[in-house]
Each structure stands twice: as C-alpha cells, then as structure tokens.
Amino acid sequence: MRQFFPVDDLARDERFVQTNMAKRMADSRSAVGVKKSAKSRGASNRLTPDRHDASEAARSLMHGIMVGEIQALEGAGRTAHDFAAGDGSGDTIPFELKLDMARQAWDEARHVEISAKLSDWMGTELGQFSENTVLFEAACSNDPVLRLAGVNRALEGLAIDVFTQMKEFGQLAGDPFLEFCEDWMLADEVTHVKMGSDWLRKVTENDPDRRAKALEFQQVVDKLFSFGGARGDSDESPIGLARRFRELAGFTDDEVDTIAEMDHDALEERKAAVRLAQEAAGV
C-alpha cells in the first residue's frame, strides 16, 4: 500500500467538489462587518438558533464537520500506516502510537457515519457544499511529530470548538438528536487531543528542538484553522473557543490564550483584506 498520500489524491465520488484555503481567502465577500466604524464592530455572528439563517448556517457547518471527519479518518489512518514501528526516533513511531492512531481512525469512521446521518436529518445532500481539504493538508507532514501537532492538537482542537458550538445549538433548538450526537463525538475528540498531547511529549522527551518545531507548526496550523476568524472568543466569530473542553483535553490556559490571540489576529487580518479588496473593486 502506498505511503504519504498527497491531498490531491484523496478518493471522493462525483458528488464532492473540493476547495482549499487559497480559494476560500480569495473570496472578497465577508459575513462580518469589515468597516472600521464602531457600529460595524462587535455584531454577533455566533451560530445560535436565533440567527435568521440558523438552519442554513447549521447545515453548512454540519457538512463541514462531515467532510472534516472523513479527512480526520484519512489523516489518522495515514499516520498509522506511513511510519514504521520503532523507538520514535527518525521517522519511526512507537507501536502503541500506531494502535492509538488506529483507534482514532475507528472513532472518526463512526463520526463520519453520525455526521452523514445528521446531515440527512437536517435536509442536506452529501456533497451539497464544497469540501475544504485544509484539514488533511495538516496530516501530510513527513515528520510524525508534526502530524501529532497539526492533526491531534490543532485539528482535533478545532473539532472540540465546533462540536461544543453545535451541541449548544442542538440544545437551544430542542433538536432531540443533534445535542447528544455532538456530545458523544465531543467526548472522543477530547481523547484524540489528549493522545496527541501525551505522545508529542513522550516522543520528544529528549529532543527539545523537535518539540519546539512541532509546537511552532501547531501554531501555524491553529491560525489557519481559525478560517479568517470564523473561530474565536469574539461574538463576531460564528464558532466560539471551547475553553472548558480544551482544558479537559490537556491544553494549558496559556496555550488557549495564544490560540485566542491568533484567532483575533486572523479575524482582523481577514477584515482588512476584505476591506482592501472591496475598496479596490469599488463596491
């Protein structure tokens, strides 16, 4: 079986259309107020049922979760397969880490099924929205430790934020399935982050440079996964930062504060970019 699968080779049927971060950021429209005036700042975009477009926004996010689960399954599966078993030095990984990745792949497969069923329940057709492959891109590093940082800490951390938001949405809307399905998946994601944190620490125990490099990579990925501030502490972000569940998953307060700052920066940078593009277009 092939090792190190590039993102372009992911197998999808004709229902799915893929996109990436560059295309997404080239879209010069914005759902948040981009003007510098005080009035346009701080309007709430949080994904809650009282939004006028709540169901449509929830469908779009749910579809994003579903394809995200497919990519998380692919990422964990690749990591279990791509590296030889060894002592963790070079490009080997401990056998127990492979077992954890296999277990994660099993969880993600279940999440794909749950998310597909939830999408159906909400009236979404599979492939109805474009699939951003940025999540899998974080799982393409040749260094297994960078994969742990990019996938198990950044991607799975984002999953914690998104599931917390959707769980709350289901609870407020009184949706009898959404709330508890999200809760079940959330419990798994907390475990996936914890596995990443524990293995990252263990494998880099005697290699501080490698650890520093991995944490640096995680920051880059975290900022990318903010999707231009779509995730963040501010109410302008549709998805909040789930501080409590991140804490349970082993993120320190400092780490979460750093992510919150990056989310804020990503939001402001995105607003500035959209402002410039719209001014240039004369709209």
Place this chain on the structure above:
Amino acid sequence: MSTIAVTPERFTLVAYDADRIAEITRGLAERLQLTNPIVIEVDERTPLGKMSASVDSASSDATIRLQLESGALEDTKNLTNFSDTRAHLSLGRLLLRASDRLRDDFADAPPDRDLTNAQNTAWKVYCGGRLERLGLAPIQQQYRYDFRNRFGFRDDVDTLFDRLWASENLGWHDLPG
C-alpha cells in the same frame, strides 16, 4: 410582460450575470402570471443569503422590489459562482411572497424586516410547497428542519408543516407564527 431591472448591472466580487438573473425572474413571473415591474437588488459584498420582497402599494401595477444577499443565488459547491437551481428557488420564493403581498388578505403582513423568525419560516414553508407544485425541486427536509427549529421537534408541528406545504390561497392570518 414585466419590466425587470437588476443592480448591480455588473458584478465584481461574484461571477453572476445580471441578464441571467432577469431572465430567470421573467420566466418565473410569467408562470405566476405577475406582470408588475420588478426591481432586483443584489448585495454582493456579503456571502450571507438574507432576502426580502416588498411591493410599493397593493395595486395591481405596483412595483415589486426584491433584495437578496449574494449567498441566496450561490452555488454552494463552487463558492462565488451562480447557481441556476438556487436562483430559481430564491427568486421564486420572493415572487410568491410579493404576489401574496398584493392580496387583500395579506394587508396585515408586516414588512419582511419586521417578521419574526417563526413568521418568516412559516411563510417560507408555504412558498416551498407551491414552488414544488410549480415544478421546481425544493428539498422538503430542509424546510421541515427549519420549521421544527422554529416551532418545535414534535409530531403536531410536523402535521402543521404538512398542511402548510400542501396549501394554496392562504391569507396572512392562516400562517402560524
């Protein structure tokens, strides 16, 4: 035949064509036997999909004004690109709303901006059933989910949904909200 004006005439942030929007609207207006002048304003600065319909009087020659954020016409598989299917459903719904507003028994309906989420959704469902009978293909489960979100996830709410979906010739006070 309706006169139809679309702004902007040229889109810069999305790949939409004002002529195509006018053409789809003309076809739908003919099927609904609407001959009023129609003004369409698309806000291409936002990807959101809010939309509204108003009429400047209740007379038969009133001007119909349709306002849409760009997301209401968008192909969700290829963002910033136009979707004919989506445009038919969005513009069809707005024209049905406008034709409702021209009826005496919709005189009490508040302007779109003042509708509650529940009123807005109930009206949307009433339009959805009619769009299906016009030969378009709204996904009923989406409308059902929206309706449940506003009115509750219960059997009696589903029954009410089914009745609304199958209805024709309702007045404003027949809609729940």
